[in-house]
Amino acid sequence: MLRRLLLAAASGVALWAAFPTINWWWLAPIAVAGLALATCGVRARVGLLLGFSSGLTMFVPGLAWSGTYVGQLPWFALAITESVYLAAMGGLLAWLQGPPGSARVRPVVVALLWVVQEWVRGTVPFGGFPWLQLAWSQADSPLLPIARFAGSTGLTFAVALIGGLLAAVVRDRRTPRLAVAAAAGALALALAPLAVTVPVAGQPLQVMGIQGNVPTAGLDFNAQRRAVLDNHVRLTQTAAEQVASGQLPQPQLVVWPENSSDIDPLRNADAATEILQTVAAIKAPLIVGAVLQQPSPKVSNASLLYLPDKGLTQTYIKRHPVPFAEYVPYRSFFRFFSKQVDLVRADFVAGDQVGLFQVPTTSGVVPVTPIICFEVAYDGLVRSGVDAGAQLIAVQTNNATFGYSAESAQQLAISRVRAVEFGRSVIHVSTVGISALITPDGRTHQRTQLFTPAILDGTLPLRTETTPADRIGAAPVWLAVAGTVAAGVLRWRRRAVIARPAEPGIVDDRPETADTQSAIDELDRKT
Structure with a gap:
């Protein structure tokens, strides 16, 4: 048992290391293999423990940024909550891979459960938290093109399937035929994406991103809201001077990050004037990240499109405010555990409209x-x-509240996967970094450093195609759910057939044995 526990914990550490900033992406399938082996041949309740331990060693270090300025309680609460999902997956892995003492690694089941676990974790509660998914670890991996055909869900499935096949190689090492077949499958799946060329050609658009920086890192970054706005105004005006002198090309679109104007320009004449003057100076459409003091007493996290000579023309309100960061559900209940919830003084409302700016x-x-x-x-x-x-795609973000942590690099990796998944260029702009221009093949250009003012200036190709991943939408998730349910039904039927009662009405609930497994294997061959 101790060896299994150590293996599960090690798999969690390997998963953490697969993500930025360590970014050893090749550890992801190895980590999946480790958890599959640890849970193979144990009872479901032991699988729960093994999955939970793997989750803790992954999420505690992987989400350390969540406690950078708010303390350890929110950090550990989030890490423990996320680990519960891996615990449930561990229990199901143990049960679906077979009875104690005689189980076999089932690679497809392993991959299906990873997809379902990530889907549930990214959905409930309060809309879920889909961070540190297997797909997000693969931005620099040869597997990345899979996202174009099967989306981030398919990329997670591929990583987990390779891991399951690696586990099968180890488990079946005494059966050369099975081990060789599993190894060949893992190798073929790993190498197949190398034959894919992700298209990047498209009409070029000259874009500019402004990383204005903040006076101080931390939760008090917006205590000097005017300074943050001024930083972005000043840097954009500097860019305008460089454009006028011929040092930089004229941009066709300029993007500021989230929280670049926490002073509501719809209510504050000074903020509005600064933005309008900046738009006139740069002579290009400008997308501004702003906090609007509406609908009172609540607030809105918004993107605002300003055009030269026209001013504000379109508004997008963030549709998924972050629970416990932008709003506090059941505030009075959670205040019982921590008064930190009151750091969120006003709850952000959720928008209900898809954001689509028509930029001339x-x-x-x-x-x-x-x-x-x-x-x-x-x-x-x-x-x-x-x-x-x-x-x-214009991703506007503010990473000032996470300091010099891995959060910004983790988020940039997600944008890179999205670029490939949807066949779109992405301009990813942060107040403090990491910012970058991303082409549809997931490559970053002009990547910036943390807490450094920077001007991103370059061309991005525009594409209008619908990728296969976009065409199939959420179908991979539902197929994974259906596959998991089917695997559970088959497992239950096998157990029921083998444990058929000797007399009518009497149920034999004795534990399954190696002989039982032989019978199950025979049933597998027949079905």
């Missing part, structure tokens, strides 16, 4: 979908903007 350029009108911060991790939110006609 010298090359014609370009549809752009604004995505605010953590929204980039939610499949449906990004897909809805692309399906509405967006040719460019």
Whole structure:
């Protein structure tokens, strides 16, 4: 038991290391293999413990950024909550892979359970938290092109399937035929994406991103809200001077990050004047991340499109505010555990409209979908903007509250996967970094450093195709759910057939044995 526990814990550490900033993406399938082996041949309740231990060693270090300035309680609460999902998956892995003492690794079942676990974790409660999914670890992996055909869900399935096959190689090492077949399958799946060339050609759009920086890192970054706004105004005006002198090309679109104007420009004349003067100076459409003091007493996290000579023309309200960061559900209940909930003084409301800005350029009108911060991790939110006609994804984020942690690099990796998944260029702009221009093949350009003012200036190709992943939408998730249910039904039927009662009405609930497994294997061959 101790060896299994250590193996499960080690798999969690390996999963954490697969993500930025360590970014050893090749550890992801190895980590999946470790958990599959640890849970193979144990009872479901032991699988629960093993999955939970793997979750803790993954999420505690992987989500350390969540406690950067708010303390250890929110950090550990989030890590423990996320680990519960891996615990449930561990229990199901143990049960579906077979009875104690005689189980076999079932690679497809392993992959299906990873997909279902991530889907549930990214859905409930309060809309879920789809961070540190297997797909997000593969931005630098040869497997990345899979996202174009099967989405982030399919990419997770591929990583987990390779892991399951590796586990089968180890488990079946005394049966050369099975071990060789599993190894060949893992190798073929790992190498197949190398034959895919992700298309990147498209009409070029000259874009500019402004990383204005903040006076201080931490929760008090917006205590100097005017300074944050001024930083972005000043840097954009510097860019305008460089454009006028010929040092930089004229941009067709400029993007500021989330929280670049926490002073509501709809209510504050000074903030509105600064923005309008900046738009006039840069002579290009400007997307601004702003906090609006409405609907009172609540507030809104918004993207605002300003045009030269026209001012504000379109508004997008963030559709998925982050629970416990932008609003507090059941505030009085959670205050009992921590008064930190009151750091969120006013709850953000959720928008109900898909964001699609019609940006006029010298090359014609370009549809752009604004995505605010953590929204980039939610499949449906990004897909809805692309399906509405967006040719460019603008991810606006503010990472100042997470300091010099891995959060910003983890988020950038998600944007890179999204670029491949939907065949769209992405302009990913943060107040403090990491910002970058991303082409549809997931490559980053002009990647910035943390807490450094920077101007991103370059061309991004615009594409209008519908990728296979976008075409099939959420189908991979539902297929994984159906496959998991089917595997559970088959497992239950096998157990029922073998444990058939000797007399009518009497149920034999004795534990399954190696002989039972032989019978199950025979049933497998027949079915």
